Amino acid sequence: MQPETSMIEPKSLLTTWMQELKNEGFHSVHLAHYGVMNQDLVNSFTENMEGFMISSGEKKTLLKRMFSILIEGLQNILIHGLKLDNELQSLVIIAYNETSFRIVLGNLTNKADISKISSYLDKLNAMADDEVKEYYLQSLNNGIMSEKGGAGLGFITMRMKSKSILDYRFDTVNSDVILFTIASTLERE
Secondary structure, three states: OOOOOOEOOOOHHHHHHHHHHHHOOOOEEEEEEEEEOOHHHHHHHHHHHHHHHHHOOOOHHHHHHHHHHHHHHHHHHHHHOOEEOOEEEEEEEEEEOOOEEEEEEEEEEEHHHHHHHHHHHHHHHHOOHHHHHHHHHHHHHHOOOOOOOOOOOHHHHHHHHHOOOOEEEEEEOOOOEEEEEEEEEEEOO
16 A cells, blocks of 8 residues: 555544545444543444444454454554644444444554555555454564554454454644554454
């Protein structure tokens, strides 16, 4: 995937993503957020989604998979996201249709990180499901922590739990900053 080259107001991407999701057949949206992110919102989003899925009669295994994807993605935002105007900004959308959920998560990051993120996600997306699981176990056993405190398991967990490729893109915010968004599809059981 190639990064977008035009500069964009990050908040306008919420509208863009909503239209793209509608075009993909996701006509119902349970959660749509662009703005400040903090631990209280992480808790609120996950509790809200859990309640929604239980009331919709979703199976417990699907609920656990959704919860894993959300927690990993939202924690990635908290750990790796950049601040804009002294606030940690995020994009979170959960849309659904009769057959699946679409989870879109985004945060600001340095433009210099595009190559590293792309390479890592392309590597994960090229793996078969059983290879992703093996890679997860290897990464877990290595226990190598990043400078920001993560062990690199977030994207692996998202890929493993969704059982689908992780779509991603970069939109330029300014000369140094991009909005990185990652999306996965979670099939309803």
